[in-house]
Amino acid sequence: MIKFLLCxxxxxINLNYCFANExxxxxxxxxxxxxxxxxxQDIAARLLINKLQNKLTQPVIIFNKPGANNTIGSQYxxxxxxxxxxxxxTSSTIITNEIENNKINLLKKLSxxxxxxxxxxxxxxxxxxxxxxxxxxxxxxxxxxxxxxxVSATANKPIENLIEKYHIKARNIPFNSVTQILNEIVxxxxxxxxxxxxIVEENENYITYKDINIDxxxxxxxxxxxxxxxxxxxxxxxxxTINDDEFKKSLCNSCGKIINNMTPEKFNILISKSIESKxxxxxxxx
Numbered sequence: 001m002i003k004f005l006l007c008x009x010x011x012x013i014n015l016n017y018c019f020a021n022e023x024x025x026x027x028x029x030x031x032x033x034x035x036x037x038x039x040x041q042d043i044a045a046r047l048l049i050n051k052l053q054n055k056l057t058q059p060v061i062i063f064n065k066p067g068a069n070n071t072i073g074s075q076y077x078x079x080x081x082x083x084x085x086x087x088x089x090t091s092s093t094i095i096t097n098e099i100e101n102n103k104i105n106l107l108k109k110l111s112x113x114x115x116x117x118x119x120x121x122x123x124x125x126x127x128x129x130x131x132x133x134x135x136x137x138x139x140x141x142x143x144x145x146x147x148x149x150x151v152s153a154t155a156n157k158p159i160e161n162l163i164e165k166y167h168i169k170a171r172n173i174p175f176n177s178v179t180q181i182l183n184e185i186v187x188x189x190x191x192x193x194x195x196x197x198x199i200v201e202e203n204e205n206y207i208t209y210k211d212i213n214i215d216x217x218x219x220x221x222x223x224x225x226x227x228x229x230x231x232x233x234x235x236x237x238x239x240x241t242i243n244d245d246e247f248k249k250s251l252c253n254s255c256g257k258i259i260n261n262m263t264p265e266k267f268n269i270l271i272s273k274s275i276e277s278k279x280x281x282x283x284x285x286x
Contacts, residue, residue, distance in 0.1 A: 001016040020119050023083065024084050024229075024230050024233050024234075025057065025058040025085065027056065027085060027132050027253055028056060028058050028060070028061055028085070029056070029058055029059075029060050029061070029084075029085050029086075029087060030060075030061045030063050030085060030086050030087070030276055031045070031049055031060055031061070031062055031063065031087045031088075031089055031158075032063045032064075032065055032068075032073050032074075032076060032086065032087070032088050032089070033046075033062065033063070033064050033065070033073065033089055033090075033093075033285075034044045034064075034065055034066060034071070034072060034073025034074050034076075034090050035064065035066045035068040035070060035073070035177075036064060036089070036176075037064050038179065039177060039178050039179065039196060039199075040178065040195075040196040040199045041070075041089075041091050041218060042064065042121070043198075043262055044116075044119075044198075044218050044275055045062075045089040045218065046062065046096050047050060047129070047250050047284065048116055048117075048238075048242070048247065049062060049088070049248070050239065050250070050252065051087075051117075051241050051244055051246060052076045052237065052241045055172040055237055055240060055241055055244075056108040056237065066176075068284060069093055069097060069149055070090050070093045070094060070097065071092065071097055071106065073088070073090070074088055074090055074094060074101055074106050074110070074221075075106060075170050076219065077110065077222070077223060078109035078110050078111070078224070079223070080221060080223050081223070082222065082223040082224065082225040082226040082283050083226070083229075083230070083231035084222060084226055084227075084231075084233070084234060086220040086223065087113075087220060087221070087234065088110065088220065088222070089217070089218065089219070089220055090216050090218070090219065090221065091174070091216060091217065092215075092216055092217045092218075092219075092274075093149075093208045094106060094107065094110075094219075094221075095271065095274045095275065096157065096250060097177075099274075099275060100274060105273060106248070107275070108224065109223065109224050109235060110222065110223060110224055111222050111223070111224050111226055111231060111264065112219065112221055112264050112267035112268050113219070113231065113234055113238060113264055113267065114219065114235055114238050114239060114242070114259075114262045114263070114264065114267055115217045115218065115219040115220075115259045115262040115267055115270070116218055116219065116220065116242045116258065116262075117217065117218045117257070117258055117259060118215055118216065118257050119197050119198050119216055119217075119267060120196075120197050120210070120213035120214065120215060120216060120258055121158065121194040121195060121196055121197070121213055121214050121215075121216045122192065122194065122195065122196075122197050122200065122201070122208050122209060122210050122212065122213045123158070123162070123192065123194055123208065123212040123213070124185065124192060124193050124195045124200045124206050124207070124208050124209075124272040125185075125191065125192045125206060125207045125208075125209070126163060126180070126185050126190070126191050126192065126206060127188075127206055127207055128188050128209075129144060129191075129206070129207070131178075131207075132209060132249075134165075135191075135192070136166045139166065139168030139169060139170060139191075140166070140167055140168050140169070142169065143170065143171055144169065144170040144171070144173070144191040144192065145170070145171055145189075145190040146159055146170050146172060146173065146190060146191060146192050146193055147172075147173050147180075147181035147185070147190050147192075147193045148172055148173075148175070148176050148181070148193065148254040149173060149174070149175055149176065149177065149178065149181070149185060153270055156243060157214060158194050158212070158213065158214045159172075162212065168258040173190055178193075178195055178196070178199065180204065181193050181195070182195065182200065182203075182205075185205075185206050186191070186205045186206065194213070194214065196216060197210070197213070198265050217228075217259070219236070219262075219267065220247050222234060225262075231264060233262065235264055239260070239261060242258060242259070242260060243260055243261075273281050
């Protein structure tokens with residue numbers, strides 16, 4: 001009798017599990033953006049979410065949870081119930097955070113879904129320097145000030161490369177947002193940064209150098225242990241949205257390159273290679 005009851009309970013649990021997976025979503029979905037409203041990450045995420053909402057039967061709640069270079073919002077999702085109803089849209093800063101502070105271990109608590117957009121971070125310099133040569137010459141003779149979002153921002157890697165290649169002197173000034181950094185560059189209180197091309201490319205308040213850049217991507221994650229059937233459904237709905245002509249039209253040409261069909265498996269390989277090489281791996285044009 002006890003065995004019968006145990007088997008019955010297990011059958012009932014499995015039945016509910018399968019039913020829940022097959023009926024995702026059956027309640028509102030929260031999508032967490034781990035940065036403040038108005039920045040490049042927030043803009044890209046909201047463009048995708050607006051189109052995604054049209055393909056879902058349930059409402060989407062957008063939750064901006066900034067702080068600690070995207071770590072606070074990412075941690076919030078990592079600790080959420082792995083049921084497919086709390087989703088993270090973040091940037092490749094999650095890789096550099098892991099590389100530069102392996103105590104965080106966020107990537108072990110999150111399952112990758114897909115990458116939907118890449119945009120290069122390009123060198124952005126104060127207009128007080130008439131050209132690149134003048135900028136470099138000044139930096140070789142004096143200390144330049146550069147801005148990043150906290151100490152471990154993704155932009156640090158190309159800045160390190162720039163300092164090493166041209167033998168310039170530079171000191172980091174951490175900020176809470178890209179907007180603050182760019183305002184300081186315009187005010188000529190700091191000298192340069194690396195910023196997303198879609199934010200700075202056509203702005204006349206500073207000088208940009210497209211050929212000095214690093215790939216920067218935006219991707220989707222869910223808590224680890226989210227059931228595989230739900231991961232598959234989340235990937236399918238996101239990928240369908242990414243491939244939607246209306247979504248593509250909603251992004252201006254300078255926003256970056258839309259990434260199609262980046263499966264969870266491919267995304268996981270990209271992350272693993274980046275961590276092993278201790279650098280952001282280029283995605284090419286796939």
